[in-house]
Amino acid sequence: MEATFEPQKTFPLDSKLQDKMEQLPETYGPNRTELWLRNYLKYDHQKYLGENAANKSSKDPQNQAYVASYQRVPQFLDEHMLSDKNMVMFHTHKDNSSRSEVVVDSFMFVLICQGKRDWHQRAFFIERIRQLVDQYSQFNVSVFDYDATIYDLIITVQVEMLKAVLITIACMTVLYPPWCTRMVGIRF
Known part of the structure; x- marks a missing residue:
């Protein structure tokens, strides 16, 4: 060969x-x-x-x-x-x-x-690099940064926080009525 x-x-x-x-x-x-x-x-x-x-x-x-x-x-x-x-x-x-x-x-x-001192800016810069790399999948490139896990948290925290709030509200709506017989608010 x-x-x-x-x-x-x-x-x-x-x-x-x-x-x-x-x-x-x-x-x-x-x-x-x-x-x-x-x-x-x-x-x-x-x-x-x-x-x-x-x-x-x-x-x-x-x-x-x-x-x-x-x-x-x-x-x-x-x-x-x-x-x-x-x-x-x-x-x-x-x-x-x-x-x-x-x-x-x-x-x-x-x-x-x-030039990216802010964690938030660096996180979204890494996300741009990842999107760019995804366009050229034939090279099988992966992006590595020592702080990547923190960047992932920063990028996903908004979506995850919204999910957590909605799940909490839904659970409270379902679980609250059996224990509270009177729907009266607290008065000062």
Whole structure:
């Protein structure tokens, strides 16, 4: 099995999801977005050029055009001191001919934001990000924030509070009449 790399199937560098996230006024943009794939593709291409320079000088007939692949992912992560950070999850697949292929299972994409000091504003910003991510379900992206449970409470508290009040009123309406024989209010 030949190792191949198709950015469109992994996460395209010209992704509309990425562009929309980086264009939000609350984000710092592409300069502070941590997407390992950008640096990896540069690294992979440079390694290819370095290896290919030796092949060109020896007039190797196997000299082929550059095709990006995941084969250098373990080396890239080690050299960039990312191998212990769980930013990229991958495994090595061996086929019948004992050739191995690196397969990337998942990776982390960090979006750095600014200007939301209020819990309420941050909660609704995270909700906007979640809605944006839902539009691009083909990438199987999930949004993580350390304070996500608090944000979820802030977002859902209005609906849950209304439910609690309505249930309480309904229960009191049903349970109150048997115990109170006189429907007279308190007078001062």
